[in-house]
Amino acid sequence: MDDQTRMLTGLTGLGGLSQPDVGDPDSVRKQQSLGQPQQDIGDILQQIMAITDESLDEAQARKHALNCHRMKPALFSVLCEIKEKTVLSIRGVQEEDPPDPQIMRLDNMLLAEGVSGPEKGGGSAAAAAAAAAAGGSPTDSSIEHSDYRAKLAQIRQIYHSELEKYEQACSEFTNHVMNLLREQSRTRPISPKEIERMVAIIHRKFSSIQMQLKQSTCEAVMILRSRFLDARRKRRNFNKQATEVLNEYFYSHLSNPYPSEEAKEELAKKCGITVSQVSNWFGNKRIRYKKNIGKFQEEANLYAVKTAVDAANVSAQASQANSPATPNSGGYPAPCYTPDGRL
């Protein structure tokens, strides 16, 4: 034991901070008496440090020389000793591996958007779900949808190829480090636990890179989504015929301009728009009419006449009578819409 401690202090002093001496003449004498001057060990360590600067062949040769060095077993056992002491202090530090909430959030979002997860099916399904959730009717899929899907697929593809690259790089690097450690385990003691820890460290590093990828992918999806929603927001006026149909219904039901679900569906069909568009239209119409009845008076009269004419035409057709003049061209039925007249 006495021997070993002396050896240990000598080695650590040299290896650690290139201190020329430990101030223990006894140890020096002992080493010298062994025919192994300290300077030699210093040289060896220097060579180890310089090994990365050398060419591969040189390094191989030196490694070989080192492995064959007669002090190697002693060095190894000393390193084992040191290890045993330090491992105890390290052991407690590495028992935490909580799943990063940030990366979980990103993962969830990517999964929800159909970027990660199962192939093609998931992607289009998620796109459809997103479109449906955005308020559109399931039947008005069109250029915008396919455009959105195409862009999403593009993002998805880039994401996956990048992810694959990262994973490949990670496993390559891990392999490399493992080989290195295996190689080094010939000169110094390396516990499996240590290797495990090293691998964990590498994986952590790579997962932080992955997180960046995921983050930027998420951003891209968000931008795409907002653009998609903006595109949906882009307004196009309904065609004349559609507005006419809607107005006809509105003014002929002025006392209760709240079409039932069935009526909405019928109007939607007639106008070539969605039910929610019909709802929007009636919502807007009601509030705008109520806000300024005067402004809509003319329009109201117009449609009152129109329906009257239609009715007249129908009856005329039925009764074979032919008088072009409208029967009630004198006084229009004043629309008496009561804002609070909901039933």
Place this chain on the structure above:
DNA sequence: AAGTATGATTCGAT
């Protein structure tokens, strides 16, 4: 370019 019309969205109330 400024003003108006209009479809869509959002929010709180019911």
Place this chain on the structure above:
DNA sequence: ATCGAATCATACTT
């Protein structure tokens, strides 16, 4: 869930 109300954002008009 649906409405009114306010508001947004674009289309259309002047």
